[in-house]
Amino acid sequence: MYITITSQKLGGNYSQGSADFVDYLEKENQGLDPEDLSAGKVGREYFFNQYGNQISAEEVSREIDANTAKLEKTEPRFYSITVSPSKYELNRLQDSSKDLKKYTRELMKDYVASFNREINGRPVNIDDIKYFAKIEHQRSFKGTDKQVRENQPFASTIIQLKSDIQKVGRGELPGNITKMEREIHKLEKAAPHQQDGKRIVQGMPKQGNQSHIHIIVSRKDASNRFSLSPGSKYKASQVELNGKTVKRGFDRDKFFGKAEKTFDKSFGYQRNFVETYTARKEFIKNPKNYFSALMKLPTNEKAVAMKMLKESGMPLMPSIPTNKAQLALKVFNRLRRGVDIAIKSSSIGI
Known part of the structure; x- marks a missing residue:
């Protein structure tokens, strides 16, 4: 599970309207008949929120853009939350669209619970935020993907x-043009990563279940009076404002941790150590502790963990000599330095 929170920005200023972003999220609906959904056909996805379904793109833009009172150009109007379950998590679902909508509504309760804010003397609740979400089922290979790079x-x-x-x-x-064309044919077949007999290139659609969630959430609360920023650099603090003590902050670690637990509880998912946000964060901050914990996993769980790491692009050794812990740790650290593995779940910004 990877979750990113980004503020939409164009040049030096934040986007003054949401239309372009909302249109981007409509890309999978292009060319589909609006009547498909009512006819029971699979394919078209609408925006939804905590209580409504089949919300149009026009309504989303109108609601988000009208909820920006007193925001400066230097402040984001809205945030984008992207939730990308792994193939293992997706395999646990019975119906990707239905189950991910259910999960989104629970996830946004975790989101509001992660604010250290009060509105009218009470904690922020789900009715205080204005958000719209969309399920997408397609992904394309990016230039940063292992398959494209290799x-x-x-x-x-x-x-x-x-x-x-x-x-x-x-x-x-x-x-000799004919000779050159034969050489191109050989290279196309020799490339290490293929899909349907073709060399994987940037922009090629990925096979398999690629379902994920896009959420657009207003910076201002539903009343358009209070600012709720998940980009706050404070986890939890208080400040004096106009003679009053005001709570502020958003705890991203809490949000990401609760998001995993909510998924696991909702779908009975048994999360492996390497899938956890805590483990990924430990990998970056303290690889020695991460490595030690990995080696102490039960045999079956460790085998699954190694498989997951390999699939993620981590060039681990075929077998790690557990009787030579120091050597293994040096190799692990060297691999870590050479691999671009970001904690996507902790990113915020562009």
């Missing part, structure tokens, strides 16, 4: 060969 040397050579073929055709370069 295929890149082949891609670069293929691009160069195609360029040379054009030059040969124009008489600018000597060469």
Whole structure:
């Protein structure tokens, strides 16, 4: 489970309207008949919130953009929360759309509970926020994905060969076009990562269940009077404002931890050590403790953990010599330095 919270920004200022972002979230509905859903067909997804379904993109933009009282250009109008379950978590679901909608509504209760704020003398509750969510079922390979990165040397050579073929055709370069085309064919097949017999490239749709959740949540509360920012650098503190003591802060660690527990409880999911937000954070902050905890897992759980790490792109050794802990730790630390594994769950900003 990876959760990111980002504030939408264009250049030096934050987006003054939500239309572009909402339109982006409508991309999977392009070309689909609006009547598909009412006819019982699978495919079209609508926005929803805590109490409503089939909310139009126009209503989402209108509601979000009208809820920005007294916000400056230097302040975000809304935040985007993206929730990306792993394939193991998705396999636990019976119906991706239905189950993820149910989970979203529980997740947003965890979200409001993570604010150290009060409204009219009481804690923030789910009715105090204005949000809209959308389930998406497709993802494409990005340039940062392991498959694209490891295929890149082949891609670069293929691009160069195609360029040379054009030059040969124009008489600018000597060469055998047929031989070059055969070489391109060999490189296409030799690339280490393939999907449906084709070399994986940036922008190619990913196979399998890729369902995930996009949430757009207003910076202002539902009454348009109070600011609720998950981007606060404070977890929990108090400040004097106009002679009154005001609570402030948002505890991201609490939110991410509760989000996992809510999923596990909702769907009876048995979470492996390496899937936890706490473990991923420990990996970055204290790899020695992380490594020690990993080695102490029961055999079956450790085997699953190693499989998950390998699938995530971590180039772990085929077998770690547990009788040579110091050597293993050095190798692990070296791998850690060479692999770009971010704690996506703790990111906030652009």
